[in-house]
Amino acid sequence: xxxLTSPVETRAHRWPAGLKLGALCLASTGLFMVRDIPILGAAxxxxxxxxxxxxxxxxxxxxxxLRVVLPFVVVLxxxxxxxxxxxxxxxxxLRMVTLIALANLVTMTTGLEDMVDLVRRLTAPLRRLGLxxxxxxxxxxxxxxxxxxxxxxxxxxxxxxxxxxxxRPGWRLILPLTLQAxxxxxHVGEALRARGGALGPQQQE
Numbered sequence: 001x002x003x004l005t006s007p008v009e010t011r012a013h014r015w016p017a018g019l020k021l022g023a024l025c026l027a028s029t030g031l032f033m034v035r036d037i038p039i040l041g042a043a044x045x046x047x048x049x050x051x052x053x054x055x056x057x058x059x060x061x062x063x064x065x066l067r068v069v070l071p072f073v074v075v076l077x078x079x080x081x082x083x084x085x086x087x088x089x090x091x092x093x094l095r096m097v098t099l100i101a102l103a104n105l106v107t108m109t110t111g112l113e114d115m116v117d118l119v120r121r122l123t124a125p126l127r128r129l130g131l132x133x134x135x136x137x138x139x140x141x142x143x144x145x146x147x148x149x150x151x152x153x154x155x156x157x158x159x160x161x162x163x164x165x166x167x168r169p170g171w172r173l174i175l176p177l178t179l180q181a182x183x184x185x186x187h188v189g190e191a192l193r194a195r196g197g198a199l200g201p202q203q204q205e
Contacts, residue, residue: 005111006061010054012109017118020106027102031095037087040094047101062101062108068151069100116141142188153180 012020034040051062073093080089119140123133154177161169 006058006108008054008058008061010058010109012105013111015109017110017114018121020110021118024102024106028099031099034095035091037090037094040091040098044094044098044101047098047105050105051101058108062104065104065108065148066097066101069097073097112141138192146184149184150177150181153177 031040031043034043052059073096076093076096077086077089080086080092116137119137120133123136126133154173157173157176158169161173
């Protein structure tokens, strides 16, 4: 398993995780309040400039990780074009892409350990109330770590399909990708049970 954190060192890597997530929340709230396409377009360009600031390697890695958004962009624009409300389609698309790009930027510049420590601090009041927070503390890093793994598996399956057929794989990859994801989940579950379960030995006591 690998992390989504970029190996290209930037100044943002040294910023506290809480500060970056707080800024992300404020930016998300602001973008949802904006209903002006030129302003949203300017925000998207500003985010692109943030990706380009650390250098071309960081920019390429960021844009490559955002490719998964393209199918949703196509579907949204096509649907609103058919329904005759292209203005709303552009508004939603610009807002969605900008928000996802900002969240991805935070993930790329925040180490997994820092993210887990932040979640542990945020859930401390729940632990004082006697609520188990171990599941949440484990689920978040697992999602972050497995996302690039599943993307890489999908690309490998697509390449294997193209090597054997001229047709586009499309929906035919859903079943093998799902089976591989379930197999990985089974192995991870066994590893967690071997280490005391999702709560961990300390929280179980």
